[in-house]
Amino acid sequence: MLVVKKFGGSSVANKERIFNVAKRCAEDYRNGNDVVVVLSAMGKTTDGLIAQAKEINPNPPKREMDMLLVTGEQMSVAYMAMAMASMGIPAVSLNAFQVAMHTSSAYTNARLKRIDTERIRNELDARKIVIVTGFQGVNRYDDFTTLGRGGSDTTAVALAAALHADSCEIYTDVEGVYTADPRIVPNARKMSEVTYDEMLEFASLGAKVLHNRSVEMAKKYGVQLVVRSSLNYAEGTVVKEETKMEKMIVSGVASDLNTARVSVIGVKDEPGIAFKLFHYLAAKNINIDIILQSVGRDGTKDISFTVPRTDLQETLEIIKEHKDVFTANSYESDEHVAKVSIIGAGMSSNPGVAAKMFEALYGADINIKMISTSEIRITVLIDENDVNRAMRAIHDKFDLGDD
Ligand code: ADP
Numbered sequence: 404m405l406v407v408k409k410f411g412g413s414s415v416a417n418k419e420r421i422f423n424v425a426k427r428c429a430e431d432y433r434n435g436n437d438v439v440v441v442l443s444a445m446g447k448t449t450d451g452l453i454a455q456a457k458e459i460n461p462n463p464p465k466r467e468m469d470m471l472l473v474t475g476e477q478m479s480v481a482y483m484a485m486a487m488a489s490m491g492i493p494a495v496s497l498n499a500f501q502v503a504m505h506t507s508s509a510y511t512n513a514r515l516k517r518i519d520t521e522r523i524r525n526e527l528d529a530r531k532i533v534i535v536t537g538f539q540g541v542n543r544y545d546d547f548t549t550l551g552r553g554g555s556d557t558t559a560v561a562l563a564a565a566l567h568a569d570s571c572e573i574y575t576d577v578e579g580v581y582t583a584d585p586r587i588v589p590n591a592r593k594m595s596e597v598t599y600d601e602m603l604e605f606a607s608l609g610a611k612v613l614h615n616r617s618v619e620m621a622k623k624y625g626v627q628l629v630v631r632s633s634l635n636y637a638e639g640t641v642v643k644e645e646t647k648m649e650k651m652i653v654s655g656v657a658s659d660l661n662t663a664r665v666s667v668i669g670v671k672d673e674p675g676i677a678f679k680l681f682h683y684l685a686a687k688n689i690n691i692d693i694i695l696q697s698v699g700r701d702g703t704k705d706i707s708f709t710v711p712r713t714d715l716q717e718t719l720e721i722i723k724e725h726k727d728v729f730t731a732n733s734y735e736s737d738e739h740v741a742k743v744s745i746i747g748a749g750m751s752s753n754p755g756v757a758a759k760m761f762e763a764l765y766g767a768d769i770n771i772k773m774i775s776t777s778e779i780r781i782t783v784l785i786d787e788n789d790v791n792r793a794m795r796a797i798h799d800k801f802d803l804g805d806d
């Protein structure tokens with residue numbers, strides 16, 4: 404068997420945790436399996452590196468940001484190989500160059516395109532555990548890139564696909580995928596299985612337990628995933644194409660603080676304005692989510708939308724620069740907002756789901772600023788201070804919990 408095992412930052416946060424991971428990998432190795440380990444940076448290392456960079460330059464060049472961030476993962480893999488060596492387990496650490504993990508050129512948000520497997524195969528054939536840096540890649544300029552926050556999950560899935568692994572296990576600090584973030588909703592229930600499509604919604608709507616691109620890739624290449632705890636042996640959650648579980652109307656609740664609202668005010672009520680606005684933003688790779696356009700009045704209208712909070716400054720600069728093209732009188736933004744979403748494949752055929760969600764928010768006296776719906780989810784934008792209360796109120800209303 405060839406197994407790919409990915410361990411997140413909290414699972415390698417200190418010496419004890421590193422040895423805990425080394426031991427779990429050694430078990431597989433001693434059972435005769437080929438073991439590929441993917442690691443994230445230790446604990447909150449990546450956050451620390453970003454904060455330090457911003458002290459030096461509040462708007463650091465993205466290339467240099469990636470050059471910096473890759474060091475976090477490189478520390479983890481080296482320490483892990485040292486830990487394994489001390490246990491008499493042959494192991495080798497490899498970074499994205501050494502593997503070679505080829506990505507698109509977009510610094511800080513690159514996409515994995517191709518992985519060379521020869522070096523890894525050779526090391527496995529030599530009966531070594533191969534420990535690979537998550538989150539990083541190399542682009543066509545021979546520069547380091549990173550895959551976006553939480554991207555180590557994607558490295559693991561991509562490696563599992565490229566190596567035709569027999570299993571891909573994502574180890575983290577919770578026991579699996581829950582009906583809501585168990586740190587916010589204490590009675591959230593662990594799901595034994597979840598489909599790729601539902602998991603993709605969860606991940607895209609803020610449940611950072613899996614990086615959304617990792618789920619996209621798992622679906623594309625048919626890689627079945629298991630999400631489980633690195634700290635115990637509890638059964639985790641299987642992420643796959645079909646589940647035998649009865650489809651729930653609503654399967655869970657997710658929240659996302661990485662969002663900000665932008666309003667472009669007083670644009671001309673004529674064809675092409677939305678196109679121009681979103682075209683400029685798309686050209687800078689800025690993801691727009693909820694969009695709301697007001698009814699035209701006196702020949703003008705307002706367009707509001709949400710962007711990742713991390714892209715707000717860049718968005719505002721683009722609007723400022725092209726204000727005349729967009730025919731805007733003014734613009735404003737609010738970054739103290741958050742998205743809360745419900746997800747469920749059974750939603751489209753069940754009227755009244757939205758009303759029930761809004762009733763839960765009303766009951767908790769929480770104001771809705773924007774709404775967006777699709778067949779499989781409903782998202783509201785609310786004040787960021789209301790997020791945890793909103794999650795619990797909605798989770799309770801749909802009776803998703805354990806008790
Ligand atoms: P890692 O460092 O292992 O990649 P992350 O912090 O990226 O871990 O992801 C795990 C965290 O995801 C959990 O600690 C939990 O707070 C959060 N989370 C959010 N939504 C969910 C959910 N629906 N189920 C499980 N965990 C969730």
Ligand code: ASP
Pocket residue numbers: 411412443444449450475537538551552553554555556
């Ligand atoms: N270390 C990176 C981050 O913190 C990647 C990851 O953890 O998956 O975002």
Ligand code: MG
Pocket residue numbers: 411553556611612613614
């Ligand atoms: Mg993660």
